[in-house]
Amino acid sequence: MALKLIESRLPTEEEKRRAQQVMADGEWLAQHSAEIWGEHRGKYIAVADQTLFVGESYEEAIRKAKQRCPGREPLVRHIPYKREIWVLRSSEVDTRMMLASFGHTLVLTSYHSRATG
Numbered sequence: 828m829a830l831k832l833i834e835s836r837l838p839t840e841e842e843k844r845r846a847q848q849v850m851a852d853g854e855w856l857a858q859h860s861a862e863i864w865g866e867h868r869g870k871y872i873a874v875a876d877q878t879l880f881v882g883e884s885y886e887e888a889i890r891k892a893k894q895r896c897p898g899r900e901p902l903v904r905h906i907p908y909k910r911e912i913w914v915l916r917s918s919e920v921d922t923r924m925m926l927a928s929f930g931h932t933l934v935l936t937s938y939h940s941r942a943t944g
Contacts, residue, residue, distance in 0.1 A: 845900070852877060852902050867906045875901035 882888030892901035
């Protein structure tokens with residue numbers, strides 16, 4: 828299935844600002860993921876303005892974040908009780924990478940098969 832280009836334009840200043848906010852919150856989350864996983868297993872967390880908000884439910888975490896940081900779209904994650912390993916395979920790309928966050932070790936294994944003849 829081919830992708831269809833809907834719109835092509837430069838981002839607005841507001842879109843750039845929001846993208847920078849999301850990137851900053853994502854970097855903060857990555858830097859603190861080990862301590863968050865250790866302290867908040869089984870909970871939902873939201874990050875907005877590089878601040879952590881914890882809740883028993885998705886709704887509670889996002890509500891706390893939006894109350895303190897109105898106008899921001901927080902990053903929300905569930906922190907699992909135990910670590911899991913997920914393995915995904917793709918035959919389209921010839922690369923290998925491993926990503927880890929919040930108790931999930933996501934192993935992306937790609938391979939490229941070549942027919943011989």
